Amino acid sequence: GENVEQHPSTLSVQEGDSAVIKCTYSDSASNYFPWYKQELGKRPQLIIDIRSNVGEKKDQRIAVTLNKTAKHFSLHITETQPEDSAVYFCAASKASKIIFGSGTRLSIRP
Amino acid sequence: DADVTQTPRNRITKTGKRIMLECSQTKGHDRMYWYRQDPGLGLQLIYYSFDVKDINKGEISDGYSVSRQAQAKFSLSLESAIPNQTALYFCATGLAGTGELFFGEGSRLTVL
Numbered sequence: 001g002e003n004v005e006q007h008p009s010t011l012s013v014q015e016g017d018s019a020v021i022k023c024t025y026s027d028s029a030s031n032y033f034p035w036y037k038q039e040l041g042k043r044p045q046l047i048i049d050i051r052s053n054v055g056e057k058k059d060q061r062i063a064v065t066l067n068k069t070a071k072h073f074s075l076h077i078t079e080t081q082p083e084d085s086a087v088y089f090c091a092a093s094k095a096s097k098i099i100f101g102s103g104t105r106l107s108i109r110p
Numbered sequence: 111d112a113d114v115t116q117t118p119r120n121r122i123t124k125t126g127k128r129i130m131l132e133c134s135q136t137k138g139h140d141r142m143y144w145y146r147q148d149p150g151l152g153l154q155l156i157y158y159s160f161d162v163k164d165i166n167k168g169e170i171s172d173g174y175s176v177s178r179q180a181q182a183k184f185s186l187s188l189e190s191a192i193p194n195q196t197a198l199y200f201c202a203t204g205l206a207g208t209g210e211l212f213f214g215e216g217s218r219l220t221v222l
Contacts, residue, residue: 001169009150032209043200043213044153051209089152093209096141096160099169102152 002027004092006101014109019077021104023090026071032093033066033073036100039086047088048075080108113137116201116214123191124222131186131217133201141204142184143211144168144176146197153200159184160206191221 003026013019025033034049050057050064050073057064061080066073077084085108090101114135123129133142141160145153155168157176165178173195177185188195198218202211 006152034209034211036211043215044211045213046210049209091153096204096206096209097155097158097166097168098143098204098209098211099155100145100153102150 002030002092002094002097002099004090004099004101006090006104008104009102010105010107012107012109013080015080015082017080019080019084019106021075021088021090021106022072023074023092023101024070024072025092025099027092027094028068028071030092030094032098033064034091034093034098035064035075036089036091037086038089038103044089077106080106082108082110084108114201114203114212114214116199116217118217119215120218122220122222125192127191127221129188129191129219131199131201131219133184133186133214135182135201135203135212137203137205137212139203139205139212140181141206142178143202143204144174144184144186145200145202146170147200147216148197156186156199188219191219193221195219196221 031052036044037047038044063076143158144156159165159178162178201214
């Protein structure tokens with residue numbers, strides 16, 4: 001079955017700097033790659049997603065890139081702000097079976 | 111607001127007891143999921159369902175069972191709870207063709 005690996009497990013960046021989180025997946029038939037943000041004590045919420053026919057997608061300070069050949073996808077957050085502190089999860093989906101990575105705890109230093 | 115509701119929100123039980131976690135949704139979504147969250151392990155898929163007659167095992171279904179009683183209700187059962195099933199459990203819903211999941215607030219289960 002699908003396996004999603006996510007790195008790093010923790011990430012600390014200076015406010016205003018960029019943060020990058022990387023994921024790899026094993027099943028080449030996966031065709032949908034969402035990213036979720038989970039604030040402390042809250043439920044995960046979708047922040048951005050990308051489908052396998054697209055290489056990059058941006059939404060304000062957040063972007064996601066997908067390399068289907070290498071089975072890699074990444075989340076990029078620019079100009080980080082204190083409210084970006086949270087746990088981020090990548091996921092890969094095939095036929096609506098959605099498998100998550102192990103999460104990255106992002107901390108923003110003032 | 112249409113939402114995903116989980117009950118109970120917190121439960122403490124003893125080893126060997128049967129426990130049921132319930133999930134109901136008013137979003138009108140056809141897909142429903144149960145995930146387990148442990149620190150450092152992310153969200154692990156237990157079971158998922160596309161409709162009342164279509165239930166599928168996820169990554170970690172051993173020791174769990176589910177019931178899709180209606181389009182809007184999806185229950186997770188632990189027939190004989192054990193301490194390593196202590197975790198935060200999330201129900202989620204989704205709509206065919208969109209991919210996005212909508213999570214409930216979670217049910218924290220402690221097995222002593």
